[in-house]
Amino acid sequence: MISERAMETLIRLCGFSTILFIFAIFFFVFREGSGFLFTGFRPLEFFFSPQWYPTSQSNVRYGALALIAGTAGVTVMSMMFAVPFGLGAAIFLSEFCGPRVRETLKVTIELLAAIPSVVWGFIGLTIMNSLIIQIFGAPIGLTVLNGGLILALMSVPIIVSVGEDALKAVPDSYREAAMALGATRWQMVWRVLLPAARNGLLAAVLLGVGRAIGETMAVLMATGHAVRIPVSPLDPVRTLTATIAAELGEAPVHSEHYQVLFLIGILLFTITFAVNLIADLVVKGVRGQS
Amino acid sequence: MAREKHIEVDGLTVTYAGKPVLNSVSFDVYRNEIFAVIGPAQSGKSTLLKTLNRTLDFIPRARMQGTVKVGGEDVRRVGNVYELRRKVGIVAPLPVGLPMTIYENVAFAPRMAGVRAKSELDARVEHCLTQAALWDEVKDRLDILGTRLSGGQQQRLTIARALSHQPEVLCLDEFSIAIDPVTTMRIEDVLKQLRERITIVLVTNLVQQARRLASRTMFLLEGQVVEVDKTEVIFSGSPASRKTYEYVHGIFG
Amino acid sequence: MFQQTKSVQKRLRQEKLARAVFACMTLLMVVPLLLILFYLLYRAMPALSPGFLLTNPIRGMRAGGIWPALVGTIYLVLISLAVSTPIGVLAAVYLNEYARDNWFTRIINLAVVNLAGVPSIVHALFGLGAFVLFARMGRSVLAASLTLAIMTLPVIIASTKEALAAVPIPFREACWNVGATRWQTIRHVVLPNSVSGILTGVILQVSRAAGETAPIMFTGAVFYKAVREGDPFPYGLLDQCMALSMHLFTVSTQVPEVPAALPYATAVVLLVTVLVVNALSILVRGYVRSRKKW
Numbered sequence: 001m002i003s004e005r006a007m008e009t010l011i012r013l014c015g016f017s018t019i020l021f022i023f024a025i026f027f028f029v030f031r032e033g034s035g036f037l038f039t040g041f042r043p044l045e046f047f048f049s050p051q052w053y054p055t056s057q058s059n060v061r062y063g064a065l066a067l068i069a070g071t072a073g074v075t076v077m078s079m080m081f082a083v084p085f086g087l088g089a090a091i092f093l094s095e096f097c098g099p100r101v102r103e104t105l106k107v108t109i110e111l112l113a114a115i116p117s118v119v120w121g122f123i124g125l126t127i128m129n130s131l132i133i134q135i136f137g138a139p140i141g142l143t144v145l146n147g148g149l150i151l152a153l154m155s156v157p158i159i160v161s162v163g164e165d166a167l168k169a170v171p172d173s174y175r176e177a178a179m180a181l182g183a184t185r186w187q188m189v190w191r192v193l194l195p196a197a198r199n200g201l202l203a204a205v206l207l208g209v210g211r212a213i214g215e216t217m218a219v220l221m222a223t224g225h226a227v228r229i230p231v232s233p234l235d236p237v238r239t240l241t242a243t244i245a246a247e248l249g250e251a252p253v254h255s256e257h258y259q260v261l262f263l264i265g266i267l268l269f270t271i272t273f274a275v276n277l278i279a280d281l282v283v284k285g286v287r288g289q290s
Numbered sequence: 291m292a293r294e295k296h297i298e299v300d301g302l303t304v305t306y307a308g309k310p311v312l313n314s315v316s317f318d319v320y321r322n323e324i325f326a327v328i329g330p331a332q333s334g335k336s337t338l339l340k341t342l343n344r345t346l347d348f349i350p351r352a353r354m355q356g357t358v359k360v361g362g363e364d365v366r367r368v369g370n371v372y373e374l375r376r377k378v379g380i381v382a383p384l385p386v387g388l389p390m391t392i393y394e395n396v397a398f399a400p401r402m403a404g405v406r407a408k409s410e411l412d413a414r415v416e417h418c419l420t421q422a423a424l425w426d427e428v429k430d431r432l433d434i435l436g437t438r439l440s441g442g443q444q445q446r447l448t449i450a451r452a453l454s455h456q457p458e459v460l461c462l463d464e465f466s467i468a469i470d471p472v473t474t475m476r477i478e479d480v481l482k483q484l485r486e487r488i489t490i491v492l493v494t495n496l497v498q499q500a501r502r503l504a505s506r507t508m509f510l511l512e513g514q515v516v517e518v519d520k521t522e523v524i525f526s527g528s529p530a531s532r533k534t535y536e537y538v539h540g541i542f543g
Numbered sequence: 544m545f546q547q548t549k550s551v552q553k554r555l556r557q558e559k560l561a562r563a564v565f566a567c568m569t570l571l572m573v574v575p576l577l578l579i580l581f582y583l584l585y586r587a588m589p590a591l592s593p594g595f596l597l598t599n600p601i602r603g604m605r606a607g608g609i610w611p612a613l614v615g616t617i618y619l620v621l622i623s624l625a626v627s628t629p630i631g632v633l634a635a636v637y638l639n640e641y642a643r644d645n646w647f648t649r650i651i652n653l654a655v656v657n658l659a660g661v662p663s664i665v666h667a668l669f670g671l672g673a674f675v676l677f678a679r680m681g682r683s684v685l686a687a688s689l690t691l692a693i694m695t696l697p698v699i700i701a702s703t704k705e706a707l708a709a710v711p712i713p714f715r716e717a718c719w720n721v722g723a724t725r726w727q728t729i730r731h732v733v734l735p736n737s738v739s740g741i742l743t744g745v746i747l748q749v750s751r752a753a754g755e756t757a758p759i760m761f762t763g764a765v766f767y768k769a770v771r772e773g774d775p776f777p778y779g780l781l782d783q784c785m786a787l788s789m790h791l792f793t794v795s796t797q798v799p800e801v802p803a804a805l806p807y808a809t810a811v812v813l814l815v816t817v818l819v820v821n822a823l824s825i826l827v828r829g830y831v832r833s834r835k836k837w
Contacts, residue, residue, distance in 0.1 A: 003726075004724045004725075004726050004727075007726045008641070008725070008726060010633065010738070011633050011636050011637045011640075011641060011726075012637055012641065014629075014630050014631075014633035014634040014636075014637060015633070015634050015637025015638060015641070015642065015651060016651070016657055016766055017630055017634060018634060018651055018654040018655050018696070018697075018700070019650065019651060019654045021654075021658060021693050021696070022658055022661075024656055024669070024673060025661060025665065025666070026694075027670040028668075028669050028672035028673040028677065029665060029668045029669055029672060031672055031677075032668065032671070032676075038561075038768075039588045041809075045677030053738065057681075084568070085568050085571065085572060087563070088565050088568035088569070089565070089568055089569040091565055092562075092565035092566060092568065092569050096561075096562050096565055096566070097566070105569060105573070107825055108573050108576070109572075109573075110821065110825065111818055111821055111822070112572070112573075112576055114634070114750055114754075114817055114818060115754075115817065115818075116753070116756070116788055116813060116814075116816065116817055117663070117754070117755070117756065117757075118788045118791050118792050118813070119754070119791065119793075119810055119813060119814050119817075120807065121792070122791060122795050123579055123583075125795055125796070126795075126806075126807075127579060127582060127583075142617040153572065153575075153576070156572055184554050184555065184557065184558040185558055185561070185562075186557055186558045186561035186562070187554070187557075187558075189561075207660075209580070210660050212662075213662070214571070214660065214661070214663070214664075214665075215663075216662060216663050216664040216756075216757040217663070217756045217757055217792065221792070221795070221796060232771045241662055241664045241757075242691075244664050244668070244743065245664055245667075245757055245760065248668075248761055249760075249761070250598040253676075261668075262668055262777025265664065265665045265668040268662050268664070268665055269661060269662070270667050272657075272660050272661060272662055272665075273657055273695040275660070276653075276656055276657050276660045277653070277657075279704075280656060291785070343720070345716070345719055347719060348716075348719060350643055350644065359731070372722045372724055373722070374722075375719065375720065375721065375722035376721065376722035379720065379721065380720045382713070382716065382717065382720065383656070384713065386713045386714065386716075386717040388714060388717060388718070389714065389732070389836040389837050390732075390734055398718070398721065398731070399721035399723070402721070402722065402723045402724070402727050402731070403722065435836060437836060437837045448717070452719060452720070452721065454721070455721055455722055516613060536689060
């Protein structure tokens with residue numbers, strides 16, 4: 001039975017490997033950025049100053065507030081579209097449509113999810129760009145709105161998929177009880193299903209948010225290159241993710257600028273880790289209840 | 291005639307996550323007899339079988355105390371637990387045809403035990419299917435999926451599979467639950483023939499089946515042994531316990 | 544018979560309205576998508592031709608084809624597949640067949656979900672720090688493929704887990720009862736009956752790996768590298784390469800005065816590749832469902 005034992009060890013190793021990889025990601029990204037963390041890092045400036053001049057000859061400043069605001073702005077904008085449409089579609093798929101339509105729509109949403117982010121960025125750069133210029137008369141179309149719409153289309157599939165799972169998890173007995181009391185479908189959904197599936201739907205939204213925060217290529221190409229705090233949806237911005245992608249190629253390896261970009265990576269990792277953790281806890285809360 | 295003990299159970303107590311399922315169960319099974327275990331549902335009969343071949347190991351949070359010996363060996367101290375499972379075969383209540391051909395179903399256990407020669411496998415497949423009274427019905431279609439057979443055929447296939455690793459003990463756990471009376475009768479005939487070579491432990495909820503087949507019977511109620519004795523005694527007008535009389539005559543259970 | 548009272552009528556109207564609103568919301572996501580796809584195809588027409596796929600880019604990538612990018616993507620996809628599939632399948636086997644229901648298993652599941660949620664640019668940073676620099680692979684096909692492999696691992700794990708869980712437990716019990724070991728059971732009964740689910744995961748992995756840009760941007764992909772046209776093995780493991788996704792980014796943002804059809808054509812090739820691969824996985828799923836063995 002030696003090979004049985006060996007096989008089991010190998011399988012266990014592979015099982016633990018995912019934990020190993022998460023730690024490795026954190027470790028190696030931190031390693032590259034840690035130098036700056038302990039020498040020139042000023043947290044107040046980093047988090048609260050919008051002055052981002054990493055390549056200045058005379059006065060180098062690493063204020064990431066504008067970048068954080070850019071990420072937040074684009075994420076909020078995208079969720080404003082993705083949450084109602086995504087949840088609406090989840091409700092429609094789960095409660096209101098027939099099986100054939102459901103299959104077709106699910107396939108379409110799956111294909112929507114498969115579109116690579118660089119293609120979305122390209123769509124934002126070309127089609128969305130000219131649409132925004134035409135409709136709003138803005139000077140440039142690479143704006144928060146552009147990025148927000150693209151991100152919304154990118155995040156909707158995960159909201160629909162997780163949301164639909166959450167609705168399906170509500171036992172049929174709830175539905176039957178409501179209908180037996182004479183409620184219409186809509187009333188049943190609004191008064192019974194949504195409250196019952198609340199946790200799962202919240203988790204769906206959180207996962208959508210996590211997706212939006214972490215997106216790189218699409219926002220790099222669609223939101224413009226202005227490092228400033230946006231005041232209107234028609235302002236161009238730069239997100240945290242786009243900043244890394246845009247500047248890493250130029251920064252000399254192991255320079256201060258390079259290290260700061262890695263630190264932004266740690267920030268992103270931490271944020272998405274927290275969002276995923278909360279979503280997981282929220283869902284487990286559901287399991288604990290039922 | 292001194293008969294040899296094949297299975298010895300002493301003070302067996304089993305708990306699932308702290309909940310008691312079997313409580314200080316003790317009994318013996320002799321070689322080449324049909325030993326029946328009767329009792330209402332949830333008495334711990336299936337759990338009892340699982341301790342005999344250590345498939346209890348697969349149930350999380352199950353704890354076992356006391357001794358179970360098969361052929362004189364403590365089951366918890368055997369060198370090779372897979373060898374033990376080949377020695378003590380169990381047929382589950384619901385027929386399970388593995389999703390492979392009939393041939394593969396019966397050849398599976400010998401293959402896993404290391405048998406490679408095709409001639410040997412062919413012989414085993416035919417032998418076991420014959421013993422399980424299934425050969426004539428399937429000999430021309432050994433390459434169809436086991437899952438495509440009827441319920442009664444799948445149950446006989448399961449028995450053939452249990453015989454394929456040449457067990458010393460064959461345990462059947464309520465084998466007639468999902469099959470028709472005619473097939474049940476055929477399998478009962480099979481068991482009567484097998485008894486000459488194998489010891490059989492028959493867990494059943496059909497008390498008349500125990501009466502037909504077993505030489506000794508044990509009445510298990512809520513995890514405890516009420517009575518174990520010769521079948522005639524159990525079914526007579528005066529068994530040792532009043533509860534036995536009531537259960538056997540349908541007054542409860 | 545039953546006269547519909549005013550309040551019942553109102554509720555029925557509400558019901559119809561709700562249904563219509565939700566249907567519209569769903570369609571509103573789907574219809575623009577189709578319009579976008581057709582528009583892309585329309586703008587790409589002038590540049591699409593068989594030569595486009597088989598020749599090098601010329602004149603600073605303002606003309607010519609995308610051959611090196613196409614081959615590069617295939618390299619990256621195949622190598623990352625070769626690495627992530629065994630690890631992912633075995634990890635899923637552990638989670639579904641061996642792991643007990645305790646806090647440690649929950650941490651592993653959490654790690655898988657988190658791995659799936661790590662931003663792609665952070666994967667790029669990791670690949671840069673770990674493979675390019677620490678492991679001294681330099682910017683190379685190898686480093687980029689390994690980065691992609693870790694990024695797509697969760698996809699394989701999730702699909703495999705689902706496929707394994709679909710095999711009913713009684714099959715496993717039947718095997719254990721005849722003396723098969725856990726691994727024998729997995730190898731001879733569980734895995735063979737999960738192959739189609741695993742295949743679905745593999746196909747999805749391929750589609751993700753082909754489409755990602757950020758993770759390969761700093762770990763091995765370059766703007767431009769001409770290779771022998773028609774040669775299927777132009778890259779060595781430690782060479783840098785072009786890739787379709789990277790190329791789309793390059794020609795749409797880094798090259799001035801590109802004739803418009805070129806980036807559209809690149810986008811269409813990438814999009815069609817990815818969509819076809821995904822459609823394949825959907826077909827495989829449908830085929831599997833119709834050929835159930837139990």
